Every structure is written in structure tokens, then in C-alpha cells.
Amino acid sequence: MExxxxxxxxxxxxxxxxxxxxxALYLFLYFFxxxxxxxxxxxxxxxxxxxxxxxxxxxxxxxxxxxxxFVVAWNARLLNRLPRKxxxxxxxxxxxxxxxxxxxxxWLRTQxxxxxxxxxxxxxxxxxxxxSVLGFNLWSDxxxxxxxxQFWIAVNDVFKxxxxxxxxxxxxxxxLLGGIAGSLLTYGLVHLINPVDLILICPATLxxxxxxxxxxxxxxxxxxxxxxxxxxxxxxxVGYLESLRTVRGNRYLRILAGVLASSMVVGQLIKYQFQFIxxxxxxxxxxxxxxxxxxxxxxxxxxxVFHLFTTxxxxxxxxxxxxxxxAPSVLLVAALAAFLIPVxxxxxxxxxxxxxxxxxxxxxxxxGQSVRELLYIxxxxxxxxxxxxxxxxxxxxxxxxxxxALYLISYHAxxxxxxxxxxxxxxxxxxxxxxVGFAAIWIVLIWIIYAEYLGAVKQDLExxxxxxxxxxxxxxxxxxxxxxxxxxxxxxxxxxLYAMNLFRLKQMEKLTPEVMEVLAFKEDELKAMSxxxxxxxxxxVFYPGVEEAMTADDFEVTIRExxxxxxxxxxxEQHLGGAGGTKTETxxxxxxxxxxxxxxxxxxxxxxxxxxxLRDPSPDVLNYALDSAAIHLQKxxxxxxxxxxxNPMTRQAAQCALAAFGPRVMxxxxxxxxxxxxxxxxxxxxxxxxxRFGNQKAADILVAELCxxxxxxxEELVQALREIRLEFPDxxxxxxxxxxVILSLIRTNYAAILSAAGGPAREGGGHPLxxxxxxxxxxxxxxxxxxxxxxxxxxxxxxxxNILQGxxxxxxxxxxxxxxxxxxxxxxxxxxxxxxxxxxxxERRLKKLAKGLGGVSP
Amino acid sequence: MxxxxxDHQDVVIFDITGDLSRPSGVSLHQAVKTEHERGKRNIVLNxxxxxxxxxxxxxxxxxxxxxTQHLGGKIKLCRISKKLYLVFQVTGLIKILEIFExxxxxxxxxxxx
Numbered sequence: 027m028e029x030x031x032x033x034x035x036x037x038x039x040x041x042x043x044x045x046x047x048x049x050a051l052y053l054f055l056y057f058f059x060x061x062x063x064x065x066x067x068x069x070x071x072x073x074x075x076x077x078x079x080x081x082x083x084x085x086x087x088x089x090x091x092x093x094x095x096f097v098v099a100w101n102a103r104l105l106n107r108l109p110r111k112x113x114x115x116x117x118x119x120x121x122x123x124x125x126x127x128x129x130x131x132x133w134l135r136t137q138x139x140x141x142x143x144x145x146x147x148x149x150x151x152x153x154x155x156x157x158s159v160l161g162f163n164l165w166s167d168x169x170x171x172x173x174x175x176q177f178w179i180a181v182n183d184v185f186k187x188x189x190x191x192x193x194x195x196x197x198x199x200x201x202l203l204g205g206i207a208g209s210l211l212t213y214g215l216v217h218l219i220n221p222v223d224l225i226l227i228c229p230a231t232l233x234x235x236x237x238x239x240x241x242x243x244x245x246x247x248x249x250x251x252x253x254x255x256x257x258x259x260x261x262x263x264v265g266y267l268e269s270l271r272t273v274r275g276n277r278y279l280r281i282l283a284g285v286l287a288s289s290m291v292v293g294q295l296i297k298y299q300f301q302f303i304x305x306x307x308x309x310x311x312x313x314x315x316x317x318x319x320x321x322x323x324x325x326x327x328x329x330x331v332f333h334l335f336t337t338x339x340x341x342x343x344x345x346x347x348x349x350x351x352x353a354p355s356v357l358l359v360a361a362l363a364a365f366l367i368p369v370x371x372x373x374x375x376x377x378x379x380x381x382x383x384x385x386x387x388x389x390x391x392x393x394g395q396s397v398r399e400l401l402y403i404x405x406x407x408x409x410x411x412x413x414x415x416x417x418x419x420x421x422x423x424x425x426x427x428x429x430x431a432l433y434l435i436s437y438h439a440x441x442x443x444x445x446x447x448x449x450x451x452x453x454x455x456x457x458x459x460x461x462v463g464f465a466a467i468w469i470v471l472i473w474i475i476y477a478e479y480l481g482a483v484k485q486d487l488e489x490x491x492x493x494x495x496x497x498x499x500x501x502x503x504x505x506x507x508x509x510x511x512x513x514x515x516x517x518x519x520x521x522x523l524y525a526m527n528l529f530r531l532k533q534m535e536k537l538t539p540e541v542m543e544v545l546a547f548k549e550d551e552l553k554a555m556s557x558x559x560x561x562x563x564x565x566x567v568f569y570p571g572v573e574e575a576m577t578a579d580d581f582e583v584t585i586r587e588x589x590x591x592x593x594x595x596x597x598x599e600q601h602l603g604g605a606g607g608t609k610t611e612t613x614x615x616x617x618x619x620x621x622x623x624x625x626x627x628x629x630x631x632x633x634x635x636x637x638x639x640l641r642d643p644s645p646d647v648l649n650y651a652l653d654s655a656a657i658h659l660q661k662x663x664x665x666x667x668x669x670x671x672x673n674p675m676t677r678q679a680a681q682c683a684l685a686a687f688g689p690r691v692m693x694x695x696x697x698x699x700x701x702x703x704x705x706x707x708x709x710x711x712x713x714x715x716x717x718r719f720g721n722q723k724a725a726d727i728l729v730a731e732l733c734x735x736x737x738x739x740x741e742e743l744v745q746a747l748r749e750i751r752l753e754f755p756d757x758x759x760x761x762x763x764x765x766x767v768i769l770s771l772i773r774t775n776y777a778a779i780l781s782a783a784g785g786p787a788r789e790g791g792g793h794p795l796x797x798x799x800x801x802x803x804x805x806x807x808x809x810x811x812x813x814x815x816x817x818x819x820x821x822x823x824x825x826x827x828n829i830l831q832g833x834x835x836x837x838x839x840x841x842x843x844x845x846x847x848x849x850x851x852x853x854x855x856x857x858x859x860x861x862x863x864x865x866x867x868x869e870r871r872l873k874k875l876a877k878g879l880g881g882v883s884p
Numbered sequence: 885m886x887x888x889x890x891d892h893q894d895v896v897i898f899d900i901t902g903d904l905s906r907p908s909g910v911s912l913h914q915a916v917k918t919e920h921e922r923g924k925r926n927i928v929l930n931x932x933x934x935x936x937x938x939x940x941x942x943x944x945x946x947x948x949x950x951x952t953q954h955l956g957g958k959i960k961l962c963r964i965s966k967k968l969y970l971v972f973q974v975t976g977l978i979k980i981l982e983i984f985e986x987x988x989x990x991x992x993x994x995x996x997x
Binding site for chain 1: 942943946949950966967970973974975976978980
């Protein structure tokens with residue numbers, strides 16, 4: 027099948043991209059064949075194990091648990107030494123030869139036509155048979171553990187994190203279908219050929235797997251430009267001890283191992299409960315094999331249906347944590363239900379056992395497996411390879427071993443053999459107590475790992491660029507800098523204005539040694555200027571060294587005392603009442619007067635003069651007047667100050683001055699912000715003033731205005747809200763309102779993209795025109811700014827930055843983080859806008875989702 | 885503080901020495917009023933020998949300025965210190981008081997009237 031057709035076909039079943047189609051198919055087949063083989067072996071093996079004495083069941087599992095460690099070490103060494111393709115091929119050939127050997131041993135026991143020979147006699151003894159069963163049990167566990175691990179390593183080799191996440195459902199479906207086919211075949215053939223001969227089907231399917239694995243590696247090398255996976259990449263120096271050290275040294279991995287181990291203990295104990303009941307009900311080997319094959323078939327059908335319709339939905343709707351909690355919670359309740367069943371009611375117990383074991387298997391092969399793999403996502407590749415070998419193969423068996431040990435102890439301590447025949451419910455209830463305990467531990471560990479999971483995902487995200495506002499605030503005192511610029515500018519204009527500004531700086535305690543240094547830098551220039559000033563009419567003389575004089579301790583006191591003198595007030599009021607500050611004065615003189623009014627006490631004459639200056643035509647005069655108005659804080663001045671917000675030359679001073687009034691000015695500001703008759707420039711300057719208050723009321727005013735969705739104000743409102751969020755973390759934002767605005771922005775972006783797609787054909791599909799794309803990008807930025815209001819700002823900012831400029835891995839981690847912290851609706855509609863999708867695919871998704879979003883009209 | 889007066893035509897020049905401050909014990913304003921009683925309306929305050937001027941001293945200058953102004957006269961200042969000039973700049977008094985670098989200029993300004 028051509029790649030394009032294959033993609034179109036597979037797209038119906040999985041969220042894949044065109045270049046992923048072949049690899050996805052091979053991986054699907056790979057998993058299918060492994061589980062197909064395993065489910066034939068599984069029914070045969072389980073039949074053999076149940077057939078032996080129940081006290082030996084845990085022995086079989088303990089042997090596996092103990093020996094698997096050595097096999098893990100051997101496997102790790104192999105993985106380290108051999109190229110990935112060679113490693114996978116050789117292990118498959120090894121399994122084929124083993125299967126043929128086991129078949130031969132079990133086949134001998136079934137033969138009666140041979141003459142008496144030592145081999146035949148030996149094969150018929152109980153010790154040899156039990157030994158063969160235990161060996162086959164160990165081998166089958168080894169086969170599935172190694173095969174599944176190899177499979178997921180192959181998935182990791184072929185796909186990146188977010189690709190793997192999209193693909194995991196599809197691949198697990200392949201595994202489930204393989205299991206169903208294997209079980210179906212076993213159930214159909216077991217009455218025709220005996221359970222032993224069923225083993226012979228498996229070598230053939232494994233040889234097919236060998237072909238698929240080789241095709242997969244060829245495809246991977248093709249897609250990844252011929253790069254070969256060296257053994258070093260597979261896990262440089264990975265050994266059993268290093269794997270162990272890796273897990274021991276990483277808290278997240280330790281918890282992950284704990285989650286897996288506790289789930290395995292629960293699963294193991296439930297298995298023994300199940301085997302107890304099955305042994306009592308099915309004493310015949312063929313009937314038992316048929317029942318087990320049917321049971322596994324039923325479980326897999328249910329699992330498949332559950333998986334197809336529920337796993338993805340659970341993950342989407344409830345996220346990883348709640349999805350992970352489903353299995354232990356249900357099993358805990360089911361275990362408690364064992365105490366409600368009479369201990370001798372075999373039929374009821376059988377139903378209960380099928381239910382709990384079926385539930386456990388269903389959860390394990392669907393939700394459990396999918397989500398467990400997702401938990402590896404935030405782990406760095408090198409650590410993942412080392413840890414995965416240990417966790418998947420050793421910890422898995424450690425859990426099994428612990429479950430087996432607990433059963434063995436309980437079997438002997440509580441004399442289970444007494445109840446085997448007549449009251450099998452008694453040991454079931456004893457084991458149920460243990461199930462409840464370990465299910466509770468499992469739940470607690472899930473709770474812990476979820477918190478760690480998000481932390482681990484965040485570690486992949488680095489700040490790509492610092493927040494400019496934050497950076498400036500951290501390194502620059504904006505108020506002081508502006509005053510300093512004002513001061514330096516005033517030097518050029520008037521030594522008196524300079525002196526006044528210098529004193530204002532001193533009053534504000536901003537005349538720091540650093541500022542003094544900056545001022546000294548210009549001294550030569552000023553000395554030259556002072557020569558000119560000597561010629562000025564009125565004799566304004568510049569005295570070098572005023573800065574030092576100003577810093578003297580008594581200077582400020584002297585000025586304050588002078589300003590308080592009745593004679594000073596009298597003279598200055600006379601001056602202000604006359605020509606002072608009027609248009610008959612020069613601009614510089616008016617600037618001086620405006621500065622002076624801030625120094626003087628707020629007598630009616632001073633305030634009247636200040637009101638006059640607040641109407642001055644010169645922006646420079648207005649800026650000084652605004653600064654003085656910020657000192658006297660007269661309510662009557664506010665109406666004069668508001669219009670100055672609309673002038674770019676006076677905006678900043680007006681914002682500072684209005685902010686100086688404090689929260690009492692908020693109602694006035696709200697009125698102007700909400701007034702459609704007010705000049706837009708004035709309205710646009712108000713959010714910045716409200717930001718400075720940083721209180722709940724300010725945030726509420728801004729959010730209320732934002733909800734009105736006036737495009738002209740959006741940028742300023744979002745910026746102001748974002749700043750409040752960063753500077754005042756205690757302020758709360760109404761989540762529903764913010765999310766409504768976000769959805770509205772998403773809707774606008776949908777319309778813009780779909781509108782461009784519906785327009786004249788353009789190269790590369792329906793990309794919006796450059797200016798349209800810029801608008802879409804700007805809105806996307808705004809969406810993220812708004813998300814910082816209702817989610818941890820650092821997480822959102824990092825996610826946004828990494829989506830824009832991150833590596834493939836950090837982009838994946840960003841999407842993963844957002845997937846876990848955003849609400850379902852937002853992420854459903856936002857993801858198609860931010861995911862890396864081919865244009866056609868993006869449009870297809872937007873069109874599909876637009877219906878649910880409503881109001882999108884391209 | 886010590887104040888010596890000398891006449892230059894109808895202008896009285898106050899040659900002030902020492903500190904013009906609260907503890908100095910001599911009132912500039914009182915001295916100016918004495919000259920008013922003598923019929924003198926135009927005064928030049930020579931600060932060439934003045935050391936320290938505090939707010940009390942500035943108050944004395946301003947009180948003298950007001951009372952002279954009420955009589956239709958004028959007070960002009962000459963040879964003030966850098967620091968006092970700075971004080972006058974910061975307080976805006978530079979807009980009101982007439983200040984000269986040297987006393988001759990101050991006297992000439994009266995002649996120009």
C-alpha cells in the first residue's frame with residue numbers, strides 16, 4: 027500500500043501524521059504478533075500451573091521473581107553490546123528454539139507408543155513434570171517481559187514523546203487484538219489437538235515477528251535519515267546494578283517502581299484467588315484450558331471495547347491522575363465485596379472471581395498499561411533506558427514475588443489447604459484483606475507520583491527568554507530612572523529647575539551614590555554651561571557641586587523650615603497669584619513654578635495655581651504639574667488629570683499621579699474605562715493605573731471590561747491583568763470569565779484560519795496571509811497570557827516559550843504539561859492551534875471542532 | 885553676626901559679617917526697620933562676609949523684603965554664597981528676590997530705575 031493511502035487508512039483509527047504511517051503499522055503488527063503468541067502460551071501455561079498443587083503456585087512465581095533478576099542483567103548486557111536490530115532478531119530466534127524444546131518435553135509425557143525408554147520414563151515422573159511446568163512458567167514470563175520491553179523500546183526509538191502519546195492507544199489496540207486472536211485460536215483448537223500441541227503454533231508467529239521487526243528498523247532508518255541506533259544509544263554501559271542505581275537515585279522513578287510493584291502485588295493476590303476457584307470448578311485439563319482461553323478471550327474483548335471507547339476518553343476527560351486511580355479504587359471495592367459472599371457458595375465465588383480477575387486484567391492491559399507508559403514521558407532518554415529495564419522487568423517481578431511470598435505465608439499460616447475442598451471462600455477472604463491493603467498503598471503512590479510527574483515534565487522546560495517586564499523591574503528602578511532623565515534634561519534648561527529636581531530626588535531618597543556618579547559624569551559639560559548662565563538676565567548662576575551641597579544632612583531641614591515660614595508663604599502666594607505659572611512666563615519658568623507647587627504647602631492659592639498649570643499647553647509643564655498634583659492629591663485635580671492619560675507625552679506622568687491617589691480613585695477610573703464616549707487613548711491608559719493598585723477590585727474591573735470584548739482595549743487589559751498576576755499573586759481571577767474570554771479568542775483564531783483556508787488557493791494550503799497569521803499569533807500569545815491568570819504563570823510562560831522556540835522534546839513536554847493542567851474544554855479547542863500539524867490536518871480538525879465551539883463563521 | 889551700614893546716594897548697603905542664623909543674636913529685620921525709620925527705602929544686603937545662613941536667616945531676609953516692599957522700596961542681595969543661592973533656587977525665591985554677583989551691579993540696578 028502506498029504511504030498516502032496507508033496514512034488515510036490508518037488515520038481513521040489513530041491520531042497519526044503521514045510520515046508516521048508505516049512505522050505505526052509495523053509497530054501495530056509487532057505488538058499484535060507478540061500478544062498473539064503469548065495468549066496461546068498463556069492459556070496452556072496457566073492450565074499446567076493450576077493443575078499442580080496450590081501450595082506450589084507461589085513457588086513457580088517466586089522462582090520467576092528470583093531468576094528474572096539474573097535474566098535482566100543478561101538482557102541488559104545484550105542490549106548494551108548488540109545493535110538494536112541484531113538484539114531483537116537474536117532474542118526472537120532464541121525464543122523460537124526454546125518453544126520447540128518445551129513442546130518436545132511436554133509431548134513426550136503424552137506419548138504411549140514409544141517403547142520403554144529412560145527418556146519416556148523420566149518425562150512421566152511428577153518431579154520432572156512439575157519441574158517442566160515451573161520452567162515453562164518462568165520461560166513464558168521471561169518471554170512476555172522481554173518482548174514487551176523490547177517493543178516499547180522500539181516505540182521510543184521510532185517516535186518522540188508526543189508522537190508516542192498519540193500512538194499509544196493505537197498500538198495497545200494491536201496488542202489487544204493479538205491477544206484476542208491468540209485466545210480465540212486456543213479456544214477453537216484445544217478440543218481438536220491437546221493443549222501441548224498448541225505450543226507448536228508459536229514458533230511460526232515469532233518468525234513472522236522477526237520479519238516485522240526487521241522491516242520496522244529499515245523504515246526507522248529511512249525516516250531518520252539512515253541513522254543507526256548504536257548499542258551505546260540503547261543504554262550506554264547499562265547493567266543491572268546501574269539500572270538499580272538509576273532508579274534508587276531518582277525519587278520519581280522510585281515512586282513509579284512503587285506504583286508498579288503495588289499493582290503487581292494486588293494482581294498476583296487476585297490471581298491466586300482466581301486460581302483457587304478455577305481449580306475447584308475445572309478439574310479436567312482440556313476443559314480448564316478451554317475455560318482459560320475463553321476467559322482470556324472474553325477479557326480481551328472487554329478490554330478492547332473498554333480501551334477503544336474508554337481509555338482515551340478517560341485520559342481526555344479526567345487526566346492521568348484520575349485515570350490511574352480507576353483500577354486500584356475498583357479493585358479495592360471488589361475485594362471488600364468478597365466478604366459479602368458465603369464462603370461455601372462456589373457458584374457465587376466463581377462469578378466474583380471472574381469479575382475481580384477480569385477487572386484486574388482489563389484495567390492492567392488497557393488503562394494501566396497506557397498510562398504507565400505515559401509516566402515515562404518526562405524521564406530523560408538516557409535515564410529512561412536504564413530505568414525501564416529495571417522497572418519493567420525486575421520491579422514487575424519483585425511485585426509478583428512479594429505477592430507470591432504473601433500467599434505462601436498465608437497458605438501455611440492460615441492453613442488454606444483445610445478450606446480448599448468445602449469452603450474456598452475462607453482463603454479468598456484472607457487474601458482479600460491483603461488486596462485491600464495493597465490497593466490502598468497503590469492509591470497513595472498514584473497521588474504522590476502525579477505531583478512528581480508534573481514536576482518532572484516541567485524540568486524539561488526552560489525559560490527561553492526572561493519576562494521583559496520582570497527583567498526591567500528586577501534591574502531597573504523605573505521611577506528613579508525617569509526622575510534621573512528628567513533631572514538631566516532640566517540641566518539643559520535651567521539651573522533652578524535642575525536644583526529643584528535634585529531636591530525632589532533627595533526628598534524621595536533617590537539621590538543615591540550611583541545617581542551622584544551619573545551626575546558627576548556630566549560635570550564638565552555643566553561647568554561650561556555655567557559660564558553661559560553668568561550672562562543670563564537675572565543672574566542665574568550655576569554653582570558646580572550643588573549635588574554635594576544637596577546631600578548635606580541639614581539641607582532638607584532648612585528647606586522645609588523655609589517653606590513653612592509665613593513670610594515665604596505670603597511672598598510665594600503673591601507670586602503665584604500674579605504672573606507665576608501663567609502663560610506670560612516662559613515655558614521653563616512655568617516648569618519651575620509647576621515643580622515649586624509640589625514643594626509648597628497646599629494653600630488655596632497654590633492649589634489654584636496648580637490647577638491652572640494642569641491645563642498648560644506644554645507637555646513638559648504638564649508633567650511637572652502632574653508630579654506636584656501627585657503630592658497634594660486633590661480630588662478636584664482628577665478631572666484635569668484624566669484627559670492627560672490620552673496624550674503620549676504626559677501619559678506616564680498622569681498614570682503615576684493618578685496611581686498616587688490610591689484605591690479611592692478606582693471608581694472614577696472605572697467610570698472612564700467603561701465609558702464608550704471617552705477617548706480610546708484615555709481608556710487604553712487606565713488599565714496600567716489599575717495594575718499599580720494590584721488589588722482584587724482592580725482585577726475585577728479589568729476582567730469585567732475584558733469580558734465586554736472590545737478589541738481596542740484587549741491588549742492593554744490582558745497586559746494589565748498579567749502584571750497583576752505576576753506582581754500580586756494573592757489576587758484571584760474569576761476562572762469562568764477568563765476561560766470564556768480565552769474561548770472567544772480561540773474562536774476568533776479558528777475563524778481566521780478557516781477563513782484563510784476557504785479563500786483563494788495559496789501555496790502550502792490554507793495558511794492565513796502574513797498579516798492574518800501575525801494576528802493569529804498575537805491572539806495565541808494573548809490566550810497564554812490569560813492562561814497565566816488561572817494557572818501557575820511560570821508553567822504557562824515556559825510552555826508557551828518552548829512551543830515557540832523549544833526542542834522537539836521540550837515542545838512535547840510543553841504540550842504534555844498543558845494537557846495535564848488545562849481544563850478539558852480549553853485544551854480540546856486550543857491544542858489544534860498550537861500543535862505541530864500539517865495545514866490541511868489543522869483545518870480538518872478546526873472544522874470538526876468549530877461546530878462545538880460555536881460562533882465560528884469563516 | 886554683625887551688620888555695618890553705609891550709604892550710597894539713597895541706597896543703604898548692609899555689610900553683614902558672621903552667620904545669619906538663630907543663635908547669632910542680631911536681627912537683620914530689625915536693622916532694616918531702623919533704616920526704614922531713617923527714611924531709607926532701597927537696601928543692598930552684602931553677603932560677602934556671611935558664613936552660614938539657616939532658615940531663620942532666610943526668614944529675616946524675607947521679612948525685610950516684605951516690609952521694604954510695603955514701603956515702596958526694594959531690597960537686593962549681592963555676593964551670596966553658593967549654598968544660599970541653591971536654597972533660593974530650590975524654594976523658588978530666586979523668582980522673587982533680586983540677586984547680584986557683586987554689589988556694584990546691585991547699586992547700578994537702582995540707578996537704572
